[in-house]
Amino acid sequence: MTWYVSVPTESYEVARDEFSWAFPDGYNAATDFLRKHDHADDRTALSQLASDGTREAYTFADLDRRSDRVANALRARGVDRGDRVAVFVPQKPANVLTHLACWKLGAVSLPLSILFGEEALRYRLRDSETTVVVADESVLDTVVAAAPDCPDLTHVLTVDADADGTPAPSDRDTDDSTTWDRFAAVVDDAPSAFDVADTDHETPAIVMYTSGSTGPPKAVLHGHGLWAGHCPAFSMYFEHEVHADDAVFWTPADWAWIGALGDLVFPAWHYGQPVVGHPMGKFDPERAFEILAEFDVTHTFLPPTAIRMMMSVDDPTGRFDLSLRAICSGGEPLTPEILDWAAESLGGVAVNELYGQTEANLLVTNCQQWFEAQPGSMGKPVPGHDVAVVDPETGERRPTSDVGEIAVRRDGDPVVFREYLDDPEKTAATTVGDWHLTGDLGVEDDDGYLWFKSRDDDLIITSGYRVGPGEVEQVLLEHEAVEQVGVVGVPDEMRGEVVKAFVQLVRPTGSVTAADAIRDELRDLVRSRLAKYEYPREIEFVDELPQTTTGKIQRRKLRE
Known part of the structure; x- marks a missing residue:
């Protein structure tokens, strides 16, 4: 299957009119990212910089073979189609390998932030009925504390737990019946070939938890087509350079967040482009510039807080040999000062704001080749997504300049979630007519730009x-x-x-x-x-x- 999301680049209007979704039969995200590329054996997919400074490079074929082994190791531990596997790992190869392995199995992966404490972890594992956790050495104490209260959890695979002599949990005094093994050992012992499960773009693939203003976090279920669904926006905010021969992509954002996996990592691999991984821990703006320079990063996703911290670094273009051409950012509106800084201190690097949420990501963004960015505006609706400002009671479109709720039409849109896991009432509550309601209030102006106003709740x-x-x-x-x-x-x-x-x-x-x-x-x-x-x-x-x-x-x- 050699299929790429191809967005017409002549103009924004042409792209909006001509683009449509057409997933190939038997679509599987792991196959899409790893097996379709002609250069799979010699093209770097992941340049990994470890915390201790050591470096590793993985081709697309390397990741394919390695994730085959992970899939076999998971299957040997009872993971089957539809089962949930939690990924409790920072920016390390084991993180993405586990996601890819789950999708090859037809299982469902569950990304978890290593910032989670005991109660946050316990709730998500129990609610999702997770059967296997792949956990980094840095979070083992949290897993040990939560595991006895998670009745569906049968196995924990520990990543790098033996790197510095730290005993794996199998060597510890725990009172639960969960089996603990080291990730590297069980994967190395697993067979190196795997037949990918029969799936399509709607087959459940990933569950991500998102907080609301009331009640516990909600489990958002997406299908295999989610990541390819991000690609039209990816093309826009990276100024249509998705096939550039020298493109290199990096984000410091947590690989448990849809804003890292969906805004950068998996769309880059859809197009066969290299990604840099580094478990930075606490964000360090000087270190961020060092990584950008060392790996010749051309395109990056940076949360607004990270950008503001980087603005404090003196003379970045004089001190660092940067190849950077485009920055995308989201999560909150970008201020004019950020755009001015990029223009003055980074030599005119494009900074494009984007908008989305866990339930429906990358709906709105900017592309400076197509239209001028307006400071404070999220941009314009992305081709492939019917986005509007509507009356949340009736679903009727609001007139321009009138405040309403930002919404996206559900039918046929791969980035709109399938459901809140096993909760049809909450799922229905976000829908009016054909629209998914985001819970965000905004306005559309006469030129088609969308402007965020506020949440309609206390989030x-x-x-x-x-x-x-x-x-x-x-x-x-x-x-x-x-x-x-x-x-x-x-x-x-x-x-x-x-x-x-x-x-x-x-x-x-x-x-x-x-x-x-x-x-x-x-x-x-x-x-x-x-x-x-x-x-x-x-x-x-x-x-x-x-x-x-x-x-x-x-x-x-x-x-x-």
């Missing part, structure tokens, strides 16, 4: 991560000193928003020192139970919280 978006205030409130209420709590997002120059908790204590602290101690305990509690990005950077103690007559915390008043 917090910090450094591109979605944080549900209810989850954070629930954890904070477990602290013995807390009587009531309300969590909101407040503006922040670097991160867009940060999490702020208004806390009503059981009794006054009596001193500044005691108050500071409680703040530290509350932050540590959230870090350990949820994800590190969900902790409240700001905590304000109050005598009472605004409530409705039914006792519900009024978050709107807390933001005022």
Whole structure:
């Protein structure tokens, strides 16, 4: 199967009129990314820079053979069609190899951020009925803590657990019945050939969890066609250079996030282009420029927070030999200062904003070959996606300049999710007529540009991560000193928003020192139970919280 998503490049109008979806029969994402390329044996697919500075290069054929072994290893541990396999690994080869292996099996992969704490991990493994976890050495303690409460979990494969003598969990004192093995050992012992399962672009392939303003995170189920569905936007925001001979792609974003896998990694492999991987950990702007220079990166996805941090680096083009030609970014609106910085400090590198969500990603973006970017605007709808601003009650399109809910037509669009896993009521609640409702309010202007206005709920978006205030409130209420709590997002120059908790204590602290101690305990509690990005950077103690007559915390008043 030699098939590429081909977007007409003559003009935006031509692309919108002429592009349509036509997946080949028997489509499988792993086959698409690895087996169709004529240069599979000699073209680098992944340049891997390890934390210790060592380097490895994998061709597309290497990844194909290696993921065959992973697929056989998973099958030997009972993984079958439709079963869920969690990927709890940073930017390492084991991460993408596990996804590819799952899709070859017809199984469903589940990306998980290594920032997750014990409670966040436990909930996702239980809710998804995950049977196997591939876990990095850095998160083994979290897995050990969560595993006994996950009845469907039968096997854990540990990545790099023996790299520095750290004992694998099989050597530890655990009270669960899960079998623990080292990933490298079981994969090396597995057969090197695998027949890909019979799938198509709608076959379930991946579950990603997304937070909402109320209730626990929701499991978003997508099919095999999801990643190819990102390709028209990929072509736009990277200025139609998807087939460039010298193109190299990199993102520092977590490979558990749709904004990393979908905005860059898998679309690049769809077009047979190389990707750089590096488990950076905490983002370092100087190190980011070093990677861009060292690997001759031409195209990168950078969250807005990362860009703002990189803006503090002096004279980047003078200090680093950069090949960079285009940056895409999303998660929050880009400010004019970012576009000015790219023009002045990076020698005119194109910076293109994009818009999407876990349920329906890369719906809107910019392409400076086609139309001028408008600072603060998300851009225009991507070919292949019917995007509009609608009345959320009727589904009728709103007139230009009138605020409504951003929506995308569901039928035939491969980036629109299939369902919230085993939850038809929540799935139906996001649909009106033919439209999927994003939950984001916006307007369309007379020139076809879309402008984000706000969420229609209390969801917090910090450094591109979605944080549900209810989850954070629930954890904070477990602290013995807390009587009531309300969590909101407040503006922040670097991160867009940060999490702020208004806390009503059981009794006054009596001193500044005691108050500071409680703040530290509350932050540590959230870090350990949820994800590190969900902790409240700001905590304000109050005598009472605004409530409705039914006792519900009024978050709107807390933001005022």
